[in-house]
Amino acid sequence: MSDSVEPVLRVEGLKTHYDSTDGFLDRLLGRSRRVRAVDGVDFELREGETLGVVGESGCGKTTLARSVLRLIEPTAGSVYHRGEDLTTLSSAELRDRRTDLQYVFQDPLSSLNPRLTAGDVVAEPLDVHGLATGSERDERVRELLETVGLNPNHAGRYPHEFSGGQRQRLGIARALAVDPEVIVCDEPVSALDASVQAQILNLLADLQEDFGLSYVFIAHDLRVVEHVSDRVAVMYLGEFVERGPTDAVFEPPHHPYTEALLSAIPEPDPLWDGDGIRLTGTVPSPIDPPDGCRFHTRCPRLVPGADSDLPANVWRSVAALARRAANADDVTSLTATRGADDRTIRAGDSTPRTDPATRPRDPTPRPDAVIGRDPTEASRETFGGLVREEFDLPETLPDAGAEETLGEAIDALYDDRIGTAAALLESAFTSPCERHHPPEYGVGSDHGIACLRYDDGFDEEAGTFEDGSEPAGSSDSTAG
């Protein structure tokens, strides 16, 4: 990897929003539903390096990958290739530029034209760009098939006659045909078996070395990203929340979301020495992302409010109860939904978020199930004890005001007035993370984390900046 002054790609303030306004009612009410799939992303890709982009399903990775190459038109922002902004190019200019910038798709079968032979699939970019004809074209196709480890004598076969791994090799050969300098690889191995994954990753590494390629490598599997990347960007709800050299991102300090992804890797990562942390709640909708830090609705490291005298862990436990109360329909579902609503993110987990039936459920039976069944069966005292046990809260909070609010909230829960309980808790336990949209704070060489806790001037204990001011609200999308 060389350190050129101007990176091969420089992405600034990239946003891609989809209009998902749907149906008569939306139109009648003039209601626009914008999916903020990519919402202000910056990055650089240096010559000969691999930038891994990782995040859960739906966080905007594919939209980002396609927007960078203008396979989807971005809503705002710039993508500079060798200093020239791709977003300002005409279609013809962009087509010419595609010889430098190529894309490898996740699903090779659906991205390869089934009516073309392997040879024609690979030669298609040569034809489009008028790069070779006749015997020169045939020779180039044979050479490309050999380069990616396919038998050149199979050029007459159709895509369905190849295995999944071979089809991905075909996709890579097609991308290589125009001799590009950048390839955006969109989950190139996630549809493949583990052993085939390794072969394709090795092939990509060899090609990078042989041809000096630079990769943007999109994946939801942290282990894959760690294996292939020089630098890593962690994406959450359309934004980058952490960026840095791979070793730095895999070692503390972490963004709480990165920490959760790392702690969920099934086999302990040798570089991971933190405690396992568990994320609560579902991924919010990119149509209406949370104010402040987008991760605050699930964050296990939420910054306590400035007016709190509680220890941070106790404050967070009450905040977790507030969050749960705000999202539960009734007291019965306050804890009964836990298995369906709380997800531990797993590396490699692409379970649809919207289908509770197929979401991973917590296998551990919980003692709190009695609350979920019928709270009225328990006395107020027992009920209160169960709530405190469920949320790891002491018998009495060490702050009289907070204890009074919690007591009132538990009373309301016991009376099945869940809205009242949620409102009481939410007004008394507000985190600055709910207002403050964190920019990326430098935490090391080339390593940035978009989390208020990494602002040097912020006193986490006091919940204020050094001058006593509290974090203000901001609509700036400066993260990343």
Ligand SMILES: Nc1ncnc2c1ncn2[C@@H]1O[C@H](COP(=O)(O)OP(=O)(O)OP(=O)(O)O)[C@@H](O)[C@H]1O
């Ligand atoms: N054409 C579209 N119209 C409206 N919304 C879309 C469209 N394509 C994607 N989205 C939404 O944009 C968000 C980001 O989707 P995207 O596919 O980029 O995420 P991803 O991280 O690549 O997910 P996955 O790993 O599941 O492919 C999701 O909420 C998705 O539902």
